[in-house]
Amino acid sequence: xxxxxxDERPDDxxxxxxxxxxxxxxxxxxxxxxxxxxxxxxxxxWLRVDIEQWHAATTALRDAGFAYFGFLSAIDWTDAxxxxxxxxxxxxxxxxxxxxxxxxxxxxxxxxxGGETRFQLLAQLHSPARxxxxxxxxxxxxxxxxxxxxxxxxxxxxxxxxHEREAHEMFGLVFNGHxxxxxxxxxxxxxGHPLRKDFPLLARAVKPWPGVVDIEExxxxxxxxxxxxxxxxxxxxxxxx
Amino acid sequence: MSPPPTASALREQQAYVAxxxxxxxxxxxxxxxxMTLNIGPQHPATHGTLRIACQLDGEQVISAEPLMGxxxxxxxxxxxxxxxxxxxxLINRIDWLGSFANEVPFILAAEQLMGVEAPPRxxxxxxxxxxxxxIANVSLFLGDMGVQVGALTPVFFAFRDxxxxxxxxxxxxxxxxxxxFDRIGGLKDDIPRGWIAETHAVMAKMRGFCDEMEDLLMGNxxxxxxxxxxxxxxxxxxLSYGLSGANLRASGVDWDxxxxxxxGLAWDQVDWRVWTHPDGDSFARYWVRLQETREATKIVDxxxxxxxxxxxxxxxxxxxxxxxxxAYVSTENPLGEMGYYVVSKGGLGPFRVKIxxxxxxxxxxxxxxxxxxxxxxxxxxxxxxxxxxxxxDR
Amino acid sequence: MALxxxxxxxxxxxxxxxxxxxxxxxxxxxxxxxxxxxxGAAFGSPRYDVMRLGVIPFPASPxxxxxxxxxxxxxxxxxxxxxxxxxxxxxxxYVISMGSCANxxxxxxxxxxxxxxxxxxxxxxxxxxxCPPRPEALLEGIVxxxxxxxxxxxxxxxxxxxxxxxxxxxxxxxxPAPPGASSTASAVSAGSAQA
Numbered sequence: 001x002x003x004x005x006x007d008e009r010p011d012d013x014x015x016x017x018x019x020x021x022x023x024x025x026x027x028x029x030x031x032x033x034x035x036x037x038x039x040x041x042x043x044x045x046w047l048r049v050d051i052e053q054w055h056a057a058t059t060a061l062r063d064a065g066f067a068y069f070g071f072l073s074a075i076d077w078t079d080a081x082x083x084x085x086x087x088x089x090x091x092x093x094x095x096x097x098x099x100x101x102x103x104x105x106x107x108x109x110x111x112x113x114g115g116e117t118r119f120q121l122l123a124q125l126h127s128p129a130r131x132x133x134x135x136x137x138x139x140x141x142x143x144x145x146x147x148x149x150x151x152x153x154x155x156x157x158x159x160x161x162x163h164e165r166e167a168h169e170m171f172g173l174v175f176n177g178h179x180x181x182x183x184x185x186x187x188x189x190x191x192g193h194p195l196r197k198d199f200p201l202l203a204r205a206v207k208p209w210p211g212v213v214d215i216e217e218x219x220x221x222x223x224x225x226x227x228x229x230x231x232x233x234x235x236x237x238x239x240x241x
Numbered sequence: 242m243s244p245p246p247t248a249s250a251l252r253e254q255q256a257y258v259a260x261x262x263x264x265x266x267x268x269x270x271x272x273x274x275x276m277t278l279n280i281g282p283q284h285p286a287t288h289g290t291l292r293i294a295c296q297l298d299g300e301q302v303i304s305a306e307p308l309m310g311x312x313x314x315x316x317x318x319x320x321x322x323x324x325x326x327x328x329x330x331l332i333n334r335i336d337w338l339g340s341f342a343n344e345v346p347f348i349l350a351a352e353q354l355m356g357v358e359a360p361p362r363x364x365x366x367x368x369x370x371x372x373x374x375x376i377a378n379v380s381l382f383l384g385d386m387g388v389q390v391g392a393l394t395p396v397f398f399a400f401r402d403x404x405x406x407x408x409x410x411x412x413x414x415x416x417x418x419x420x421x422f423d424r425i426g427g428l429k430d431d432i433p434r435g436w437i438a439e440t441h442a443v444m445a446k447m448r449g450f451c452d453e454m455e456d457l458l459m460g461n462x463x464x465x466x467x468x469x470x471x472x473x474x475x476x477x478x479x480l481s482y483g484l485s486g487a488n489l490r491a492s493g494v495d496w497d498x499x500x501x502x503x504x505g506l507a508w509d510q511v512d513w514r515v516w517t518h519p520d521g522d523s524f525a526r527y528w529v530r531l532q533e534t535r536e537a538t539k540i541v542d543x544x545x546x547x548x549x550x551x552x553x554x555x556x557x558x559x560x561x562x563x564x565x566x567x568a569y570v571s572t573e574n575p576l577g578e579m580g581y582y583v584v585s586k587g588g589l590g591p592f593r594v595k596i597x598x599x600x601x602x603x604x605x606x607x608x609x610x611x612x613x614x615x616x617x618x619x620x621x622x623x624x625x626x627x628x629x630x631x632x633x634d635r
Numbered sequence: 636m637a638l639x640x641x642x643x644x645x646x647x648x649x650x651x652x653x654x655x656x657x658x659x660x661x662x663x664x665x666x667x668x669x670x671x672x673x674x675g676a677a678f679g680s681p682r683y684d685v686m687r688l689g690v691i692p693f694p695a696s697p698x699x700x701x702x703x704x705x706x707x708x709x710x711x712x713x714x715x716x717x718x719x720x721x722x723x724x725x726x727x728x729y730v731i732s733m734g735s736c737a738n739x740x741x742x743x744x745x746x747x748x749x750x751x752x753x754x755x756x757x758x759x760x761x762x763x764x765x766c767p768p769r770p771e772a773l774l775e776g777i778v779x780x781x782x783x784x785x786x787x788x789x790x791x792x793x794x795x796x797x798x799x800x801x802x803x804x805x806x807x808x809x810x811p812a813p814p815g816a817s818s819t820a821s822a823v824s825a826g827s828a829q830a
Contacts, residue, residue: 043353044569068496069483070571071597075584080321110565110586122582122595124569128480128496135569159482162605170317185310185634186748187712194318194747195593201322203745282716290667290713311713312668315746322745331742337669337767381672400680418669418767631668 019045022132029064033057035139038113044135048113051138054121055151058136061125062156066134070124072153072163074140074171077111078118080197082205115139119147119171123160140173149174170195248520252470275303280619282311290630291623293607297616305611305619307604312634320594325351325425325561328591332581333419335598336632339378339575341370341410344423347594349504350570350583351425354563358505362551363427368507369440369544370410370422371572372537376447377406378575379534382627383454386527389624390467395457402450405443412436425561427554437545444538451535459528468524472610472622475521482609483602486577487533488626490517491525498573506572511543523625530627562589576600576632600632649789656701656727657784658689660777663700663724665717667707670734670767674706677770688777697721702729702780704773705759708736708743709750721757729784731776732759735766742766 016039023037023045033053038046049057111120112135119140126133140147152175153160164175165184172193175181183190192199218226281292290311296303316335320328332347333340345367352358359367384399407417413432414420422429458464474484479492489496497515499508516532518525565587571580577599584593603626610622644652666674677683678692685692694700697720709717721730732753735741740751753759760783763776 040566040568046567067477068480069602070578071483071580071582071595071602073582073595075593075595079586110567110584110592112567124580124582124597126496128494128501131501133502157481157483158478158609159484159602159605162601183310185313185712187310190748194315199318199747201318201745201747203740203751204322207744282713310748311710311716312708313710313712313748314708314743315748319743319746334669334742337672396679397681400676401682404676404680404682417769418673 016041018132022130022134023047026061026064026134030057030060033060036114040112044112044133046113046135046137048115048137048139051121051140051148051150054138055153055156058123058125058153058156061134061136065127065129066125066132068126068128069157069159070126070133072121072123072160072167074167074173074195075120075122076118076171076195076197077120078197082200113137117141119173121150121167121173123153147171147173149176151175152177154178169193172196248470248473248522248524252473255470278616282308291604291628291633293619293623295611295616295619300615302611302614302616302619305608307607309604309634312630314631314635316596316635317594320591322590324589325563325591328594329423330419330421332596333421334631335596335635336378336574336576336579336600336629337418338381338629339374340416340419341374341414341422342378342572342574343579344421345371345506346504346570346572346574346579347581347583348423348425349572350568350581351561351563351591353568353570354566354583354585355425355557355561356564357426357555357557359427359555360552361507361549362431363553363555364505365507365510365544365548366413366428366432366553367423369541369548370413370420371506372541372544373406373410373440375537375575376534376541377403377410379530379537380406380447380450382530383451383458383527383534386621386624387458387464389621390464392458392461392464395454398450398453398457402447405446409436409440409443412439424554424557426557427552431553432548437548440545441542444542447538448535451531451538454531459524459531465524467618467621468527468625469522470520471523471618472614472625473520473522474606474610478606478609479521482606484577484606485599485602486573486575487526487529488577488603488606490515491529492521493517493519498571498578502571504570504572507544508540510547511540513540513543523621526625526627560589562587563591571597574599576627576629577603596635598632598635600628600630601635604628604633643790650785652789653785653787657781660690660702660729660781661694661700662690662692663694663697663703663720664692665703665705665707665720667705667709667713668734668736670706670737673767673770674704674733674773677773680770683770683774685774685777688774688781690777697723698725700724701727702731704731704733705737705753705757706733706767706773708741709753709756710748711750712748714750714753714756717753718756727789729760729780730757731761731763731773731780733763733773733776734768735764738762738764 019039023039026047027034027037030049033049033056034047035050036048115137117139121138121140122135124133124135140150142148150173152164154164154177162184164178165181167173168175168181169183169186170193276297278295278297279292280295282290292308292311293305294308295305316331319331323331329344329347332343335343380399380403384396387393387395410420411417413436414422474492476492476494479489479494495515495517500515503509513536516529516536518529563585565585567582567584569580569582571578578597579599580597582595582597583591586592611619614622664674664678678685697703703721703724705717732738736743737753740749743749744751750756761776761780763772765772
């Protein structure tokens with residue numbers, strides 16, 4: 001576990017030593033494609049590869065036994081301008097309590113495997129034979145305010161087809177070599193890329209959080225009256241007997 | 242007694258018959274134009290609003306392309322504007338037949354980031370509820386597969402017996418469908434008195450239900466001819482498409498996250514086995530799910546007998562704030578591998594949640610597996626792949 | 636139908652007709668999301684047994700249905716399809732909106748792809764709240780709808796949407812006339828029905 005108690009999770013079947021060894025082995029296998037590798041104790045293994053070698057790296061990993069395709073997605077690392085749209089008392093209370101540590105969190109401690117671009121590509125591959133999984137990442141550079149196109153891995157993993165279409169729809173990433181880069185979820189006339197942080201949720205912008213506005217203060221005299229009524233009913237029902 | 246014909250023998254036989262028929266009609270076959278058949282988005286046989294656009298040549302499918310998004314609700318975006326406890330409520334509703342199982346990997350990912358571990362008692366009860374939702378989920382499939390081939394009786398049995406499992410879940414969590422019971426650091430509540438004995442009885446009933454389904458459907462000749470060597474997915478294709486759960490194991494791949502990458506629940510404490518089937522056809526998928534339901538009842542029985550005593554919640558702050566970092570946790574849900582990639586920048590809510598749902602990957606094999614099949618098989622293959630629309634579209 | 640359309644029925648007769656209509660509702664199930672399973676439990680499972688209320692849950696097409704239960708989240712992509720299938724149902728038709736999502740968007744009130752309530756697309760008669768509602772709740776919704784049908788003025792209901800008839804058609808006694816047609820037609824039809 002990450003909290004420094006020292007003992008491994010009893011259920012962590014892979015073990016951190018094996019994970020470190022795997023990281024070293026894969027870094028050697030992929031050569032200079034690997035920019036950075038990161039092992040989080042008791043959790044997972046991240047490899048950040050060069051975007052130019054995304055295709056070559058996934059091919060090499062598949063040939064090394066990581067032939068089970070997990071998922072492919074992306075992350076937008078900018079902060080949403082609206083935040084969580086909420087300035088409720090609850091939020092304020094939460095922010096005030098112990099904010100000194102988390103608000104000062106530097107970007108590099110968040111990103112496993114490092115990187116500084118706005119968009120990062122993310123995929124997971126399993127190796128059923130070795131009972132191991134690896135998360136691979138790649139920085140997507142930006143050109144003219146839009147993310148540069150990235151290589152498609154649909155010819156390596158057929159399952160990447162829909163995942164790449166989803167990433168295209170949600171983040172506006174363009175996958176070179178994908179034959180059918182169309183909307184997968186949203187109607188064809190939909191504009192924008194919802195999972196980009198600058199995509200606003202209009203309902204939130206125009207409507208307050210319904211869970212908060214529902215609570216209405218009961219006037220004290222009404223409350224006393226209601227309580228008296230309830231108590232009268234309670235006693236009438238013979239509960240006192 | 243001679244053994245029943247294997248799937249490969251049947252396939253050879255069918256290939257032979259098809260070749261003979263092709264020879265016979267070589268001179269009389271008329272040129273038919275391709276036809277587009279649209280199934281859905283609302284169709285009595287597709288459970289949910291999946292739409293499939295098929296290109297047909299006569300009775301044969303040239304291509305089938307699932308068109309989705311009719312149930313896209315935008316979970317990943319909505320999670321970004323909610324706190325962690327609020328996310329749990331939402332995430333319940335992804336795979337609405339096994340709701341409790343949806344919560345678990347998300348909670349585990351958040352716990353991993355916080356460095357919190359639930360006490361053993363909470364983990365055991367989590368595992369029990371997890372397996373109960375698996376039974377509630379898959380038992381509906383076991384009955385519903387009958388409807389796909391035209392047998393209506395099994396689904397009534399499934400609804401009848403499923404109610405018993407839902408009752409047990411409701412008794413603990415207060416919710417039939419969406420329990421919202423899992424908390425970061427443990428569970429909301431302990432199990433009620435008398436629940437263990439009742440659940441034992443229900444598990445015995447569910448094993449009876451499995452036997453019933455075996456008699457009613459698997460031994461049925463029509464069911465076998467409709468499902469054997471139909472919709473065959475070889476193991477390497479299944480891996481490449483990222484199939485998971487029973488669909489993967491029915492293709493002969495021995496991979497179960499409960500055994501192979503246990504994220505911290507009590508499966509390693511009990512005695513059970515992973516079932517695989519080498520054929521990869523619709524029948525194999527049904528068979529594997531049936532065995533798994535049986536196995537799940539056994540897991541629950543064993544877990545019930547050994548629940549450790551102790552607290553139900555670990556010490557967590559009143560307002561949940563998750564330290565910055567990234568974590569990916571996946572579990573073997575009723576439909577397959579469900580994983581949550583949680584990115585936190587510190588604060589009340591997650592920064593980004595990538596939800597890896599099993600049905601999305603499972604259904605992505607449809608264009609591959611449908612090619613060359615016949616129209617009546619479309620629905621049986623879809624049914625045997627077993628998807629939940631909310632799980633595809635999210 | 637023409638009879639009902641034209642004349643004010645005597646109360647016992649309209650009561651009887653309403654009684655019959657309320658207890659032979661053909662339901663077209665529109666299972667969209669989680670609620671569909673609870674609807675399936677209400678309609679398909681032996682425990683809840685909806686047919687004792689006179690509700691017949693399995694018409695194959697909206698053209699045979701009197702009632703549609705919209706159960707689940709309505710997305711912007713789905714809404715036009717719902718509208719179209721609703722238009723295919725014959726009058727008089729009723730709609731039950733089941734679950735928070737169909738009522739108002741529910742937990743997806745802030746989503747970019749969810750329609751905030753099916754009543755933005757089609758008119759709704761009964762709302763069943765819950766997420767999802769229990770099967771019993773849906774049954775109560777159906778009972779409420781039946782009470783409503785029982786009290787209904789059929790004349791008004793039928794006038795809800797005009798039935799379009801080709802103008803060149805002969806003024807046959809059997810052809811239902813649109814509202815506002817000549818009074819002679821209604822007299823003839825009334826006479827023929829009495830005979």
